[in-house]
Structures are given as structure tokens and as C-alpha cells.
Amino acid sequence: MQNIVIEDINNDTTIDIDSSWNYATSKELKMHNIHPYPAKFPAFLASKVFEYAKKEGVNINKVADIFCGCGTVSLESQLNDYDFWGCDINPVAVLIANVKSKNYNIKILEKYYSIILKCYEKNSKNNQEIYFNANERLKYWFTAKSYNELYKLKQSIDNNVPKGKYRDVFLCIFSSILKPTSRWLNKSIKPQVDPKKLDVSIIELFQKQYKFLIKSVEENNKKFKNKSTIKRANILTLKKMPKVDLIVTSPPYVTSYEYADLHQLSSLWLGYTKDYKLLRKGTVGSVYNSEDFDLQKRKINQAGEHIISQLSTVLAPSKLKSVARYYMDMELALKKCYKNLNNNGMIFFVVGDTEYKSVKIENSKHLVKALYEIGFKDVKIARRKISNKLLTPYRDNNGKFTSDKTKRTIYHEEFLISGRKF
Ligand SMILES: C[S@@+](CC[C@H](N)C(=O)[O-])C[C@H]1O[C@@H](n2cnc3c(N)ncnc32)[C@H](O)[C@@H]1O
Known part of the structure; x- marks a missing residue:
């Protein structure tokens, strides 16, 4: 990591690639992959950050x-015997994060699994009325057959596994099979129907995912002794956050x-909402989060202003508002971090720059500037290559990775930025 001062930011200093951050030295635990999640952090980064923070003199508790x-950071913290506190505004994220951060007794999992299957098989009739009365949005995504089978499965979980960590495991498996069993275009990061997609066997997919979960539990034989608290919350409006020694985030x-x-499939099925659009509120970076935001009243640092002024020639005002709101939200989040970091603590961000219609969006510059202005000291930065996306650094209109250069650029490298509180 190289030191970076505010003047470097203004002078366009080049940041070297630090290859020590490029690759993992050990295999990622299967538990990290029990449920897909967009822009997931590679697990090895978290353990590398712990090593780096210790070398820099942070006493991590x-x-x-x-x-x-x-x-990801929660599980890696547990594996390294640190207490963990985390939050996310997305209830599905919180479910997965909680499931990943706990130990399980395989015999108990097997017991519940066999009861769920028995009850599912007994309940053989597909009830037309259930589909008729289903949430309209779910009807849009699922055929009557798939919906009915999923309904039976969900009922079987709810009726046989008491509320708590074991029920959460089965709900997480259930959630992980929703996209492949729906009409959702495979691997698309945009909600898009694939009209040619065929129904697949719900129960076979559930069984397959369950087996993977069991392998994940078997692989990790460490007893977690430390506390892990994961809350569903908006970091910007959250009243209380504990004091910590190290904040690692992307x-x-x-x-x-x-x-x-x-x-949306998971949040509707799991009953987190009746209208998934309501969950957009407060989400940092969402284009829908700036409807009531007045662009003129923005308060963002000079690096953010520079990005806004460049984008103003290529972006529609509504999109420009979202970008301004994003930088304002990020500055607010950083202030919260500063307040809740113990003295001698460290903040560590993983962030990518991007490009829109040939305008560079230098998030890294904005972040460094914001860190200094908020009071962080000893800010350091490095650049790393994202190895598995190297060959396909573009996305097509469906959000799929592609090597076609005419498509939208995505980040194939990212920045690691640390700051201290002294
Ligand atoms: C890049 S992802 C983090 C991925 C994470 N590092 C992992 O390995 O899974 C960013 C996360 O920020 C969450 N988020 C967005 N706005 C938020 C807010 N206001 N408060 C808390 N979390 C928020 C999103 O739901 C998303 O899960």
C-alpha cells in the first residue's frame, strides 16, 4: 500500500498495482458460496486486510x-476469532450473512431435512386456488406448477423447523433456488424474463443445494466462540453502532x-415485503433513492463535484441526481464510521472506479478526499487486478459478462484504501 496525501489526488498520481492483493493463498470455504450475491467480496481479501491491519499496529478485537x-467479512472474522458487527439494508443479505456466521449440528440439520421432505411429499395435491391468490409479481415470475411446489416446500419448512438458526438455513437454501426455478433469465443481473426457460424440478434443486450446504458445514470444523451481530439497517439512519477496531467494507x-x-423473488417469498419497490428506499447507489433529493442542495467534496460536473454533459438530470446523492450518502457513511472507530483503529475500503460514456467516475479519488476531510489520517492506497473478470471486462445489455468491447465497461481492477483514526 502506498501513502497518499490530498495533493496527490489533485495531481493525478498513478497508483501502482500491488500484486500481493491480487490472489488468494488458500482456497475459499464452500460456506461463502451457499447463496449467490452480486458484488460479493473475495473472502481472501478480508483475511489479507486482517494481516495488514495487524502489521500496521491495529489491535483487532x-x-x-x-x-x-x-x-463475507463476518465469516472471515469468525474464522479469525474476532467479534463482528455488520449491517445491511437488504433483508436477504442479512439472512445469508447470519446463516454463514454460525455453527451447526449436522444431525439436527439431517433430522429437519428429512421431516421437510416427508411433509413435502405427503402434501401431494397442487391447489389451483393458491396460485390464483398469489402475489401478482410472483405470478409474473413463476408458472403455476413451480409456484405450487415452492409453496408446499416453504410451508413444509415453516411448519416443521422452529424459528431460529436452523429455520434460517432452510430458508436460505429455499431462497437460493428461486432464480433458477423461475422465469428469470439465467445469470442476468437485471430482472428479465426468459420466455424459453423450462420448468425445473424444485425438489431436486433443493436437495442439491442442501447437499452443498452440508459439505460446507462439514468442511468448516472451527467452533465459533466470538460474537457476530448482523442487523437489517440503513447505516445512514441507524442510531447506534458499537465501537470497533477495524471496519472492512466494499x-x-x-x-x-x-x-x-x-x-425481489426472495424478499417476496420470504415475506419481507409485499412490494419489493419499497425496499429500494435508503439503498445507497440506487437510482430510485434520489426522487425527493434536491440536486442544488447537494453537499459533496471537491472530487465528487468534479465527477458531477463532468457527468452533467452526458447524464440526464435524474441520473445526475442519483450520482450526487450517492456521493453525499457515502460521505455520511464515512462520518459514521469515524465516530464509531476506536482510537488507533483502521477503516479499509475496497472500491472500483468506473466509466460512463467515456467519463471516468473516480470513486477512489472521492473516497480518499472524503477520508482526509472527515479526519482520518495516514491514508494509504493500492490497486489490484480482479483476476476472474480479467478476460471479460464488459457487460452486455442484460448485465452478463462479455468480451465485446462495444459493451459497457465494468471494473477489472479495484482500489484498496485504508485510513487511521489517531
Ligand atoms: C458491494 S455490496 C457488499 C458485498 C459484501 N462485501 C459481500 O461480500 O457480500 C454493498 C451492500 O451495501 C448494501 N447497502 C446499500 N445501501 C445501504 C444502506 N443504506 N445501509 C446498509 N447497507 C446498504 C447493499 O444492500 C449491498 O448488500
Whole structure:
């Protein structure tokens, strides 16, 4: 990591690639992959950050991730015997993160699994009325046959597994099979129907995912002794956050993923909402989060202003508002981090720059400037290559990776930025 001062930012200093951050030295635990999650953090980064923070003199007892997503930092904290606190505004993220951060007794899992299957098989009749009365949005995504089978499965879980960590495991498996069993275009990061998609066997997919979960539990034989608290919360409005020694996080990207839209199948099925659009509110980076935001009243640092002024020639005012709101939200989130970091603590961000219609969106510059202005000291930065996306650094209109250069650029490298509180 190289030191970076505010003047470097203004002078366009080049940031070297630090290859020590490029690759993992050990295999990622299967538990990290029990449920897909967009823009998931590679697990090895978290353990590398712990090593780096210790070398820099941080005494780590408690780690936090303010945008914890599916809980990568949480699980890695547990594996390294640190207490963890995390939050995410997306209820599906919180479910996955909680499931990943706990130990399970395989015999108990097997017992519940066999009861769920028995009860599912007994309940053989498909009830037409159930589909008729279903949430309209779910009817849009599922055929009557798939919906009915999923309904039986969900009932079987709810009726046989008491509320708590074991029920959460089965709900997480259930959630993980929703996209492949719906009409959702495979691997698309946009909600798009594939009219040619065929129905697949719900129960076979559930069984397959369950087996993967069991392998994940078997692989990890460490008894977690430390506390892990993961809350469903908006970091910007959250009243209380504990004091921590290290904050490791990757923020949402500006107007890139719509988390509420992407997880609509899960949030509707699991009863987190009746209208997934309501879950967009408060989501940092969402284009829908700036409807009541007055662009003129923005308060963002000079690096953010520079990005806004460049984008103003290529973006519609509504989109420009979302970008401005994003930088304002990020500055607010950083202030919260500063307040809740113990003295001698460290903040560590993983962030990508991007490009829109040939305008560079330098999130890294904005972040460095914001860190200094908020009071962080000793800010350091490095650049890393994202190895598995190297060959396909573009996305097509469906959001799929492609090597076609005419498509939208996505980040094939990212920045690691640390700051201290002294
Ligand atoms: C890049 S993802 C984090 C991925 C995470 N590092 C992982 O490995 O899964 C950013 C996360 O920020 C969350 N988020 C967006 N706005 C938020 C807010 N206001 N408060 C808390 N979390 C928020 C999103 O739901 C998303 O899960």
C-alpha cells in the first residue's frame, strides 16, 4: 500500500498495482458460496486486510462491515476469532450473512431435512386456488406448477423447523433456488424474463443445494466462540453502532446494482415485503433513492463535484441526481464510521472506479478526499487486478459478462484504501 496525501489526488498520481492483493493463498470455504450475491467480496481479501491491519499496529478485537452484504467479512472474522458487527439494508443479505456466521449440528440439520421432505411429499395435491391468490409479481415470475411446489416446500419448512438458526438455513437454501426455478433469465443481473426457460424440478434443486450446504458445514470444523451481530439497517439512519477496531467494507457502486430489484423473488417469498419497490428506499447507489433529493442542495467534496460536473454533459438530470446523492450518502457513511472507530483503529475500503460514456467516475479519488476531510489520517492506497473478470471486462445489455468491447465497461481492477483514526 502506498501513502497518499490530498495533493496527490489533485495531481493525478498513478497508483501502482500491488500484486500481493491480487490472489488468494488458500482456497475459499464452500460456506461463502451457499447463496449467490452480486458484488460479493473475495473472502481472501478480508483475511489479507486482517494481516495488514495487524502489521500496521491495529489491535483487532472487533471488526465491522457497514455494507455487509452476504457476510463475507463476518465469516472471515469468525474464522479469525474476532467479534463482528455488520449491517445491511437488504433483508436477504442479512439472512445469508447470519446463516454463514454460525455453527451447526449436522444431525439436527439431517433430522429437519428429512421431516421437510416427508411433509413435502405427503402434501401431494397442487391447489389451483393458491396460485390464483398469489402475489401478482410472483405470478409474473413463476408458472403455476413451480409456484405450487415452492409453496408446499416453504410451508413444509415453516411448519416443521422452529424459528431460529436452523429455520434460517432452510430458508436460505429455499431462497437460493428461486432464480433458477423461475422465469428469470439465467445469470442476468437485471430482472428479465426468459420466455424459453423450462420448468425445473424444485425438489431436486433443493436437495442439491442442501447437499452443498452440508459439505460446507462439514468442511468448516472451527467452533465459533466470538460474537457476530448482523442487523437489517440503513447505516445512514441507524442510531447506534458499537465501537470497533477495524471496519472492512466494499460500498455499493453508483447506479449499478439495484439490490431490492435483484432480490425481489426472495424478499417476496420470504415475506419481507409485499412490494419489493419499497425496499429500494435508503439503498445507497440506487437510482430510485434520489426522487425527493434536491440536486442544488447537494453537499459533496471537491472530487465528487468534479465527477458531477463532468457527468452533467452526458447524464440526464435524474441520473445526475442519483450520482450526487450517492456521493453525499457515502460521505455520511464515512462520518459514521469515524465516530464509531476506536482510537488507533483502521477503516479499509475496497472500491472500483468506473466509466460512463467515456467519463471516468473516480470513486477512489472521492473516497480518499472524503477520508482526509472527515479526519482520518495516514491514508494509504493500492490497486489490484480482479483476476476472474480479467478476460471479460464488459457487460452486455442484460448485465452478463462479455468480451465485446462495444459493451459497457465494468471494473477489472479495484482500489484498496485504508485510513487511521489517531
Ligand atoms: C458491494 S455490496 C457488499 C458485498 C459484501 N462485501 C459481500 O461480500 O457480500 C454493498 C451492500 O451495501 C448494501 N447497502 C446499500 N445501501 C445501504 C444502506 N443504506 N445501509 C446498509 N447497507 C446498504 C447493499 O444492500 C449491498 O448488500
